[in-house]
Amino acid sequence: MPFAPELRTHSQKVCSLYKAACRLIESYYVAKYCIRYHQVILRNEFDKNKCVCDPQEQRRLLWSGESEVFMHKNPIPSAKFAKSLGLAAGVAHGRVVEPPDWVLDYWHPLEKAQYPEYFRKRECRKCEYIRKWNSGTLY
Numbered sequence: 001m002p003f004a005p006e007l008r009t010h011s012q013k014v015c016s017l018y019k020a021a022c023r024l025i026e027s028y029y030v031a032k033y034c035i036r037y038h039q040v041i042l043r044n045e046f047d048k049n050k051c052v053c054d055p056q057e058q059r060r061l062l063w064s065g066e067s068e069v070f071m072h073k074n075p076i077p078s079a080k081f082a083k084s085l086g087l088a089a090g091v092a093h094g095r096v097v098e099p100p101d102w103v104l105d106y107w108h109p110l111e112k113a114q115y116p117e118y119f120r121k122r123e124c125r126k127c128e129y130i131r132k133w134n135s136g137t138l139y
Contacts, residue, residue: 010058017065018046027074 008016025038049061082092104122112119132138 010062013062014046017062017069018042020069021065024069024072024074027077 021042022039025042026035029035029038052058052061082090084090085093104119129138
């Protein structure tokens with residue numbers, strides 16, 4: 001549901017804001033006790049406003065929290081997750097490279113002979129794909 005923000009409830013938005021703010025704190029501090037100290041202060045700020053009942057005030061608080069997180073965003077975020085993408089790419093991003101299918105066409109016949117059933121099915125599927133491509137019914 002990350003591509004449908006209008007379908008998220010207010011409480012879901014507040015939870016994701018809290019998580020983003022916690023990740024922001026983790027990106028600025030290294031020592032665990034500093035991180036925990038600032039996260040406790042952050043939690044206290046969220047708890048102060050959890051009893052607000054006015055929808056306009058709730059939206060205003062959410063907007064101000066999101067803008068504050070945006071304004072304090074770390075320009076060089078640390079990579080926390082192994083397979084994360086982007087500027088803070090994780091240590092395992094792109095580690096396992098899947099070779100494209102055409103590489104199998106260049107295998108030696110002795111290598112192909114080790115997997116006869118697989119290559120027999122593969123040749124049938126390639127012929128079927130080429131036939132569909134030529135007839136224009138592939139897509």
